[in-house]
Amino acid sequence: MAEVExxxxxxxxxxxxxxxxxxxxDGGAAVGxxxxxxxxxxxPVTEEPAEDTxxxxxxxxxxxxxxxxxxxxxxxxxxxxxxxxxxDFIKKFLKLVASEQLFIYxxxxxxxxxxxxVGTLYECFGSDGKLVLHYCKSQAWG
Amino acid sequence: MTDDKDxxxxxxxxxxxxxxxxxxxxxxxxxxxxxxxxxxxxxxLTLVTDKVKKHFQKVMRQEDVTEIWFEYEGTxxxxxxxxxxxxxxxxxxxxxxxxxxxxxxxxxxxxxxxxTSKDVIEAHFMACVKEADALKHKSQVINxxxxxDHKQLWMGxxxxxxxxxxxxxxxxxxxxxxxxxxxxxxxRIYQVTTERPFIQKLFRPVAxxxxxxxxxxxxxxxxxxxITPEDGEKKNQVMVHGIEPMLETPVQWLSxxxxxxxxxxxxxxxxxxxx
Numbered sequence: 001m002a003e004v005e006x007x008x009x010x011x012x013x014x015x016x017x018x019x020x021x022x023x024x025x026d027g028g029a030a031v032g033x034x035x036x037x038x039x040x041x042x043x044p045v046t047e048e049p050a051e052d053t054x055x056x057x058x059x060x061x062x063x064x065x066x067x068x069x070x071x072x073x074x075x076x077x078x079x080x081x082x083x084x085x086x087x088d089f090i091k092k093f094l095k096l097v098a099s100e101q102l103f104i105y106x107x108x109x110x111x112x113x114x115x116x117x118v119g120t121l122y123e124c125f126g127s128d129g130k131l132v133l134h135y136c137k138s139q140a141w142g
Numbered sequence: 143m144t145d146d147k148d149x150x151x152x153x154x155x156x157x158x159x160x161x162x163x164x165x166x167x168x169x170x171x172x173x174x175x176x177x178x179x180x181x182x183x184x185x186x187l188t189l190v191t192d193k194v195k196k197h198f199q200k201v202m203r204q205e206d207v208t209e210i211w212f213e214y215e216g217t218x219x220x221x222x223x224x225x226x227x228x229x230x231x232x233x234x235x236x237x238x239x240x241x242x243x244x245x246x247x248x249x250x251x252x253x254x255x256x257x258t259s260k261d262v263i264e265a266h267f268m269a270c271v272k273e274a275d276a277l278k279h280k281s282q283v284i285n286x287x288x289x290x291d292h293k294q295l296w297m298g299x300x301x302x303x304x305x306x307x308x309x310x311x312x313x314x315x316x317x318x319x320x321x322x323x324x325x326x327x328x329x330r331i332y333q334v335t336t337e338r339p340f341i342q343k344l345f346r347p348v349a350x351x352x353x354x355x356x357x358x359x360x361x362x363x364x365x366x367x368x369i370t371p372e373d374g375e376k377k378n379q380v381m382v383h384g385i386e387p388m389l390e391t392p393v394q395w396l397s398x399x400x401x402x403x404x405x406x407x408x409x410x411x412x413x414x415x416x417x
Contacts, residue, residue, distance in 0.1 A: 080338075109281045110272035111265075113222060114255060119344050124277065124326075 005105045011056075011076045036106040055079060057122040058129060061090065064136035074130075079119025083112050090135055105141055115118075144192030145383045149399045153383055154304045156183035159239040162194045164201075165213075168246055172201045180405045182302065183383060184403050186267070187212055187219060188257040198244055206246065211254055213243045218253040221267050227408040228363050231332055235415040240315060257382060264296050267404055274328035274405035277344075278397075283314055299403045307329065308402065314405055315398045322354065323347035323394035329407040331334060331365055341365055347394035357396060358389035368411045 016086040025141070054074040070093060075098065087102050096102065105111055106125050123133040154360075157180040161415050164174040177197045181190060183225050188210075195210050211220040214232050219242065231409055233240050247258070275284035284292075285410060291310045298307025324347055331341040349355055361368045361380065369389070370376045379386050393407075401407050 044257065051191055063243065106273070107276055109285070110269045110275065113266060115222075117339065117340065120340075123343050 016127050039108075057087075057100055057119060057126070057131060059122075060120060060130050060132045062132060062134045065138065065142045066133060067137045068096075070094065071079065077118050077132045079117060079122070081118050083116045083121075084114035086118065086133070087114070087135075091105060096137075101137060105136070106131075108134055109141055111141070143386075146399060150308065151304075152390070153400055156226060157181060158183060158225065161239040162191075162198075162212075162244050163241065165243050165245045165347055168198075168202065168244075169206045170201045171203060174198055175199045181225050181229075181240075183224065183229070185225055185302075186223075186263055187225060187228075188221040189260065189263050189385075194244060197373065198246070202358050204247055208246055209249050209256065209258070210308060211245050211249055212240070213245060218415060220249045220254060220258050222255055223400045223401050224404070224408060226383055226402070227332065230384055230410040231334055231412065234381060234410070234412060235378075236386060245325035248313065253347075260300070262298075267296060270406060271314070271410075274401075277326040277328045278314070278324035278405070279317070283316070287313070291325060294405075295403070311403070321348075324397060327360070327389055327393050327397045327399070327407065328405055329360065329393070329397070330407045330410060330412060331361075331368075333411040345393070347392070347397065354392040356386055356389060356395055357391045357393055360393050361389070365411070367383065376414050379414055380410050381412060382407065399410060 014109050018046055056078050057074045058086060060078045061070050061075065070090065072093075083104055085102060090096075091098065091100065103111055106121055118131060127133060160179050161180045162177040162179065164170065164176075168174075177194050177199075179191070179194060181187075191210070191212075197209055212221070214228075217232060219228050219232075229240055271280065272284055275281050287310070294310050296305060297303070298305075298310070326344050327347050329342065329345065332339075341364055345355070345360055345363060347355055349359070357380070358369065368378050368380055370378075380389070382396070387396060387400070397407055
């Protein structure tokens with residue numbers, strides 16, 4: 001299985017060192033947005049600035065069933081990171097065999113497409129300043 | 143006066159005349175004739191091309207055949223995007239038939255997801271339906287349904303059965319009487335020229351003042367560059383199912399009547415053709 005050439009793009013939030021050399025983001029204190037709220041229609045129109053796609057979003061990974069639990073659960077992830085990228089990272093972190101399946105769920109209700117960007121999922125399904133994702137070695141919610 | 147329900151049928155039965163040609167570098171034992179097919183706009187490439195695969199496999203050796211994939215003018219076509227979206231995005235302003243090239247080798251791992259069986263398509267389709275309902279109803283409607291109802295949605299799509307599909311899908315198009323629409327509208331905006339795969343954001347069908355938000359309001363909010371300025375030249379077409387809906391159309395109406403079977407409004411922004 002080919003090694004990922006780029007640095008693992010996730011940086012841990014609470015102390016634990018991931019396999020990447022990136023620095024943990026500060027604190028991990030959630031910015032107090034109760035739920036992702038869209039701007040009301042009529043608010044100032046903005047073209048999304050280029051920096052937004054470089055910004056990172058906070059992801060909280062939760063294990064389902066008897067799937068091994070990640071020692072570090074909170075991660076800062078680039079918005080453009082895909083679900084497949086996240087799956088590969090978790091598998092590596094948990095030392096799972098590449099051929100083992102890993103399913104990721106949003107809102108404990110749907111499994112996003114492997115090419116889905118976490119930034120978009122965060123925009124639509126994030127809450128309390130983070131995106132909660134459940135991961136499982138078998139299908140949990142179909 | 144046309145009933146709104148007629149729109150549902152028009153969307154469901156939309157077809158694109160397509161010509162499939164085998165890639166010239168594929169090794170064949172005989173000349174491969176092109177294969178013509180009317181593709182349903184609302185379906186997925188790998189769901190409706192069994193006959194295409196059989197046709198070309200007849201002139202190839204078994205060992206030269208690996209996973210089929212499709213390409214248009216050098217661009218691999220994502221099977222997990224609905225056919226109508228792929229056509230609108232890449233070929234809507236070109237002459238028919240749509241010319242698609244068929245490959246059996248060199249699967250482009252970076253561009254395409256694998257599709258090893260119909261189960262993969264079903265899983266993808268249902269995940270989209272669930273995501274759409276998460277936005278529309280906090281997943282309440284889809285979760286209240288039984289597994290057999292979910293299966294009926296898939297079977298209706300797979301077997302091109304409008305009534306079978308809509309018997310269940312109509313429930314996903316309902317909303318509480320005290321509301322004027324869904325919680326948020328499931329939509330995705332695509333453009334060939336950008337790096338990002340698509341734009342998807344939270345957007346309410348009703349404004350705070352109670353007025354219905356329109357397609358124009360949606361674009362102003364999430365992709366203002368797509369709208370023609372007052373005195374400017376029209377640079378883009380905003381296309382759904384091969385037509386340009388009026389920007390005054392309420393998005394709630396569009397969501398109920400012009401979504402794809404996955405319950406998403408897939409919108410293409412394409413360059414205005416210069417006649």
